[in-house]
Amino acid sequence: MAYLGIVLLIVLLIPIFAILTDSPLGRAAARRLEGNTSTPPALDDLAKRVELLEGELEDVTRNLEALQEEHQFFQRLLEEGGRRPPPPSIPES
Numbered sequence: 001m002a003y004l005g006i007v008l009l010i011v012l013l014i015p016i017f018a019i020l021t022d023s024p025l026g027r028a029a030a031r032r033l034e035g036n037t038s039t040p041p042a043l044d045d046l047a048k049r050v051e052l053l054e055g056e057l058e059d060v061t062r063n064l065e066a067l068q069e070e071h072q073f074f075q076r077l078l079e080e081g082g083r084r085p086p087p088p089s090i091p092e093s
Helices: 002-022 024-034 041-081
Strands: none
Touching (some): 002 024
């Protein structure tokens, strides 16, 4: 008798499982279990734009550092320019 109950339960669970998997709720659960492997095109475009902007930002940062170094160099030249002694004169023969 117990075997008949188990078989009957399995036979009834098969159509219930089929109905649930074909329903919108079952499809949503399946998508959640699968995971979203594809990214929307708008997100891909946004990722490309962010990469381009990061590259441009690195270029601007390098240029800014070079300008700061040049500024410091010229600043030192201007500060030292007034303190330097005049060049020695060349003796005439």
